[in-house]
Amino acid sequence: MILDEMLSAVEEELKRAVQQAGGNDLAELHYMLAYHMGWEGEGAGPEASGKRIRPLLVLLTCAAAGNDWHRALPAAAAVELVHNFSLIHDDIQDNSPLRRGRETVWKRWGVPQAINAGDTLFSLAQLTILRLAETASPEVSLRAAQVLHETCLQLTQGQYLDLAYESRGNLSIEAYWPMVTGKTGALLSACTRIGAIVACAPEDVIQAYARFGLSLGLAFQLQDDLLGIWGDAELTGKSAESDLISGKKSLPVLYGLERQGPFARRWSQGNIRSHEVRELAEQLKNEGAYDYTRELANQHTTRALECLEQARPSGEAGEALIGLARRLLSRKA
Amino acid sequence: MILDEMLSAVEEELKRAVQQAGGNDLAELHYMLAYHMGWEGEGAGPEASGKRIRPLLVLLTCAAAGNDWHRALPAAAAVELVHNFSLIHDDIQDNSPLRRGRETVWKRWGVPQAINAGDTLFSLAQLTILRLAETASPEVSLRAAQVLHETCLQLTQGQYLDLAYESRGNLSIEAYWPMVTGKTGALLSACTRIGAIVACAPEDVIQAYARFGLSLGLAFQLQDDLLGIWGDAELTGKSAESDLISGKKSLPVLYGLERQGPFARRWSQGNIRSHEVRELAEQLKNEGAYDYTRELANQHTTRALECLEQARPSGEAGEALIGLARRLLSRKA
Numbered sequence: 006m007i008l009d010e011m012l013s014a015v016e017e018e019l020k021r022a023v024q025q026a027g028g029n030d031l032a033e034l035h036y037m038l039a040y041h042m043g044w045e046g047e048g049a050g051p052e053a054s055g056k057r058i059r060p061l062l063v064l065l066t067c068a069a070a071g072n073d074w075h076r077a078l079p080a081a082a083a084v085e086l087v088h089n090f091s092l093i094h095d096d097i098q099d100n101s102p103l104r105r106g107r108e109t110v111w112k113r114w115g116v117p118q119a120i121n122a123g124d125t126l127f128s129l130a131q132l133t134i135l136r137l138a139e140t141a142s143p144e145v146s147l148r149a150a151q152v153l154h155e156t157c158l159q160l161t162q163g164q165y166l167d168l169a170y171e172s173r174g175n176l177s178i179e180a181y182w183p184m185v186t187g188k189t190g191a192l193l194s195a196c197t198r199i200g201a202i203v204a205c206a207p208e209d210v211i212q213a214y215a216r217f218g219l220s221l222g223l224a225f226q227l228q229d230d231l232l233g234i235w236g237d238a239e240l241t242g243k244s245a246e247s248d249l250i251s252g253k254k255s256l257p258v259l260y261g262l263e264r265q266g267p268f269a270r271r272w273s274q275g276n277i278r279s280h281e282v283r284e285l286a287e288q289l290k291n292e293g294a295y296d297y298t299r300e301l302a303n304q305h306t307t308r309a310l311e312c313l314e315q316a317r318p319s320g321e322a323g324e325a326l327i328g329l330a331r332r333l334l335s336r337k338a
Numbered sequence: 339m340i341l342d343e344m345l346s347a348v349e350e351e352l353k354r355a356v357q358q359a360g361g362n363d364l365a366e367l368h369y370m371l372a373y374h375m376g377w378e379g380e381g382a383g384p385e386a387s388g389k390r391i392r393p394l395l396v397l398l399t400c401a402a403a404g405n406d407w408h409r410a411l412p413a414a415a416a417v418e419l420v421h422n423f424s425l426i427h428d429d430i431q432d433n434s435p436l437r438r439g440r441e442t443v444w445k446r447w448g449v450p451q452a453i454n455a456g457d458t459l460f461s462l463a464q465l466t467i468l469r470l471a472e473t474a475s476p477e478v479s480l481r482a483a484q485v486l487h488e489t490c491l492q493l494t495q496g497q498y499l500d501l502a503y504e505s506r507g508n509l510s511i512e513a514y515w516p517m518v519t520g521k522t523g524a525l526l527s528a529c530t531r532i533g534a535i536v537a538c539a540p541e542d543v544i545q546a547y548a549r550f551g552l553s554l555g556l557a558f559q560l561q562d563d564l565l566g567i568w569g570d571a572e573l574t575g576k577s578a579e580s581d582l583i584s585g586k587k588s589l590p591v592l593y594g595l596e597r598q599g600p601f602a603r604r605w606s607q608g609n610i611r612s613h614e615v616r617e618l619a620e621q622l623k624n625e626g627a628y629d630y631t632r633e634l635a636n637q638h639t640t641r642a643l644e645c646l647e648q649a650r651p652s653g654e655a656g657e658a659l660i661g662l663a664r665r666l667l668s669r670k671a
Binding site: 025026029030031033034094098099116117121123124125127129131132135138142143144146147150151154155157158160161162164165166168169180183 | 358359362363364366367427430431432449450451453454455456457458460461462464465468471475476477479480483484487488490491493494495497498499501502513516
């Protein structure tokens with residue numbers, strides 16, 4: 006199976022990258038990173054590593070655009086390192102004690118070392134993408150690096166908005182899009198775009214893959230927002246109502262706030278408690294937030310699949326890419 | 339004066355880079371960065387910006403190696419952005435409320451936004467170095483980017499050690515070098531190395547400039563350590579004794595700890611208070627820490643100037659580079 010081959014090659018490439026942070030006196034730094042990546046410590050294993058969706062998108066796109074996916078391995082590892090650097094910093098910013106069922110890096114090693122561990126992964130991401138130059142032309146390598154760096158800037162811009170929204174009361178529904186485009190859309194779009202760039206695909210194909218990644222990311226995020234309020238708690242492994250309790254400004258919430266109905270009135274009165282959640286989720290649905298978000302998720306899903314078709318993915322990887330997109334867009338958890 | 343021309347060109351390049359983080363809804367993010375860079379807010383101005391020594395080293399090296407320094411402006415801005423990203427994160431890690439007499443970013447906007455502001459500057463640094471490709475060959479641009487990224491990794495490794503040493507009791511004097519090589523030496527070495535790379539200097543000249551930057555960085559740090567304990571409080575603008583109070587593991591302190599004399603005994607008993615500082619500094623001097631550190635600072639200074647001579651800097655920029663090095667190595671504050 007091509008996905009299994011890719012997953013094990015990505016893991017090897019990631020380990021090779023993270024190895025560079027170790028060495029004399031640096032065993033503990035390396036351990037922090039290996040712990041976060043899901044390779045070391047209690048609970049290590051695939052569950053702790055996450056699904057490696059981003060590197061798979063890079064490799065599948067490269068192969069579906071007609072090139073040898075092994076050439077894109079440094080780019081695949083680099084996007085996953087960027088993703089993980091941002092998770093380490095996110096967990097500090099959100100004060101989250103747990104990630105994937107394990108203690109977060111800051112919880113275990115303290116905030117100062119966790120900030121630095123994130124910075125280390127970020128540095129490794131940059132070094133790793135340049136390894137493209139070992140097999141690709143300098144022009145292709147530079148272009149891929151440029152896309153990755155632009156994406157990192159967008160990530161930080163999205164994160165700025167997310168943090169700023171926490172304390173802002175009068176948010177309109179339009180505030181949602183620049184935030185999620187930066188936080189989720191940009192990196193998924195970079196994955197498919199970089200995969201196509203490394204494959205030396207024609208410009209229109211690169212653009213189609215970039216649009217596919219962006220729509221996929223937005224559809225994925227909208228679905229996350231739906232699951233965060235109306236998901237099945239047993240499938241997601243967390244309280245299905247957690248987005249209402251955490252106060253996350255997801256699209257359904259912003260929709261409800263703009264309606265200024267009973268949901269908005271309750272929201273403005275302060276933290277929502279567990280026993281209110283079921284009723285409030287129902288209320289928000291009655292006000293139309295579920296249908297509104299569902300409809301947008303469907304639109305972005307349709308658009309993602311159209312863009313993917315325009316990109317004309319080929320071969321086994323093309324099939325696998327379509328399959329992965331469909332799975333991501335219809336997940337229940 | 340060539341230095342003034344360079345300084346104003348650097349400032350323009352930096353502003354152009356930081357501008358990219360702004361735009362719709364992002365005015366506050368831009369403001370945080372502009373504030374930290376010393377351009378905005380109370381107390382804005384050259385005092386708040388710092389001396390821009392690192393970009394000057396890049397530009398002077400490029401010119402002294404016989405090329406047009408304007409070509410190196412993206413690299414000069416990139417190293418300064420890296421330096422400033424690390425300062426924002428350092429201030430969080432050290433819990434420092436003030437930098438250059440002004441509130442630090444975390445103190446003003448909170449830890450989550452400050453982590454993200456640092457990440458934003460880091461992303462901008464990466465984008466900015468790639469602008470070299472507008473005037474240099476792809477190969478030169480890739481090599482410069484590679485050096486910068488390796489340097490960022492070394493910075494984070496040095497920072498890991500610095501943080502880890504805080505809670506480690508049994509440090510030997512050897513522990514000092516990997517920490518300061520990462521925290522100070524690596525970036526200064528990258529400045530001169532990248533300047534020479536962009537100038538397309540011969541390999542032996544690039545290496546000589548790299549060694550010059552490293553020795554300059556280490557000599558600079560050793561002098562900082564001396565000033566941190568025995569400096570003139572009025573010149574440095576801070577309590578001359580602050581390194582003893584802050585508990586910083588500088589070379590004189592590590593020397594004193596290894597001696598296991600009266601200084602080490604007092605140190606092991608916990609925080610040192612203001613009224614003890616003058617006497618303890620005197621004690622540490624009597625145990626030989628001042629002479630030991632002074633001698634090493636002199637050795638690295640001599641070595642820096644020898645390496646610079648080997649690099650054969652030429653023209654007005656060559657003179658200015660020698661002058662800058664001498665000033666840095668004989669500063670009193």
